[in-house]
Amino acid sequence: xxxxxxxxxxxxxxxxxxxxxQFGLTPLNDLPEVFNENVLFRRKxxxxxxxxxxxxxxxxxxxxxxxxxxxxxxxxxxxxHAILAKQFLFYQKMGAKIYICxxxxxxxxxxxxxxxxxxxxxxxxxxxxxxxxxxxxxxVEIYFQSNRSKNVKKSxxxxxxxxxxxRYLTFNEFKASYGDVTPGKVMAGLLQAADMLHPxxxxxxxxxxxxxxxxxxxxxxxRLARDIVKRLKKPxxxxxxxxxxxxxxxxNGGKMSSSNEKSYIALTDDAKTVKNKVNRYALSGGRETLExxxxxxxxxxxxxxxxxxxxxxxxxxxxxxxxxxxKSGKLLTGxxxxxxxxKLNSFLKDHQKKLIEAKKVLKNYIDE
Numbered sequence: 001x002x003x004x005x006x007x008x009x010x011x012x013x014x015x016x017x018x019x020x021x022q023f024g025l026t027p028l029n030d031l032p033e034v035f036n037e038n039v040l041f042r043r044k045x046x047x048x049x050x051x052x053x054x055x056x057x058x059x060x061x062x063x064x065x066x067x068x069x070x071x072x073x074x075x076x077x078x079x080x081h082a083i084l085a086k087q088f089l090f091y092q093k094m095g096a097k098i099y100i101c102x103x104x105x106x107x108x109x110x111x112x113x114x115x116x117x118x119x120x121x122x123x124x125x126x127x128x129x130x131x132x133x134x135x136x137x138x139x140v141e142i143y144f145q146s147n148r149s150k151n152v153k154k155s156x157x158x159x160x161x162x163x164x165x166x167r168y169l170t171f172n173e174f175k176a177s178y179g180d181v182t183p184g185k186v187m188a189g190l191l192q193a194a195d196m197l198h199p200x201x202x203x204x205x206x207x208x209x210x211x212x213x214x215x216x217x218x219x220x221x222x223r224l225a226r227d228i229v230k231r232l233k234k235p236x237x238x239x240x241x242x243x244x245x246x247x248x249x250x251x252n253g254g255k256m257s258s259s260n261e262k263s264y265i266a267l268t269d270d271a272k273t274v275k276n277k278v279n280r281y282a283l284s285g286g287r288e289t290l291e292x293x294x295x296x297x298x299x300x301x302x303x304x305x306x307x308x309x310x311x312x313x314x315x316x317x318x319x320x321x322x323x324x325x326x327k328s329g330k331l332l333t334g335x336x337x338x339x340x341x342x343k344l345n346s347f348l349k350d351h352q353k354k355l356i357e358a359k360k361v362l363k364n365y366i367d368e
Contacts, residue, residue, distance in 0.1 A: 016246060019216050020048050025244060032056065038090045039314055040245065046087070046213070048244040050222065054209040055241050059094050065209040066199040067091040070101040070192070073121040074111055075258025076266040077129040079344070080248040082351075083311045085133050087213045087245070097205050098140040100130070101195045105145040109184035115146050127365060129267050131358035132351055141204075141367045145191055149367050157203040161235075162194040168231045169224065177220040193225040200237045211241040219244070249307050251281040268352065271345045278305065278341050279334075285326070286333030297329040298336070305340040312343055 020027060025048035028041075035041040058065040067088055071081075092098050104118035127142060143149060148158040174181050174189060181189075196212050199205045212222060222242045229237050250256040250263030257263050262281045265274055285303030287293035300306040300323050313319045322339065325331035 051241045066097040068099040077125040078264035080256040100142045106188045109188045128358040132354035294329045298326040
């Protein structure tokens, strides 16, 4: 089947091997043992990269490096966000300085959402959940694009960089990367490049390696920023590093989306809601009849509850047993859904307690 992957649309049955070739990426193989501690690396959910060797070298030599990521505050914080947050929690544990951008300017231009609404959603949904998931306040900067920092030198350096970058790209390059563009989208694109590159300014972390973990739909942003680095005379940056993760499937198939409540589990959903959503909306890889399922077995690769367990079940042996039992027909669709429901509700019960405490310390995390 044909598939489409752009910053604004992801559809079809995605072939990640073809994406690697199409986007000129490098498969992520032969990682040091420490990476196996993280389920996303261990199970190849993070599958490709650009220039990641410098990050591994910095980690091995215990040298400084940074990780930069962003969030689009346009809906509820859901399971997909939580799974991908495991990446920057891993990097923080490995000693990275973490930069998290709230893309309120981008949401204003691309989604028509007010700065006030973006701020409200970020402060009520995203940032408290990051804290509850384990983000430490040491060595982290969370900021809004519209208000970089209360530190004047840092804020001036950030917005000055955005204007400097404008000299090194043409309108035709924006159009080639993004299609139909407006002046506002061009400004947002330059601001996003500044987001990715500014950790290397002396006012921030200095000229250290920076990795940006993204889905392949965000690769045009990475390519533009990397093109700028090649041309930029001053300040002189190291080339940006990036990794690419698979998309977390929605309950009803396709990419999980905050705009479709049938596709996700929110981290504030109660146990009854989780049970109802999984039972009603989660696409199954089971057969049409019980007799067929017992005889032919289920198809784990097409089963959304099983796919979610590949992100959530940390025990490799237990996951393999679930796979084998479902594949053989021993485990039924309803039973597999129940395994996921119990896993999710156990996680959410603990998380929601931590979320209450996280909101009490929220103001300590914002750099403004």
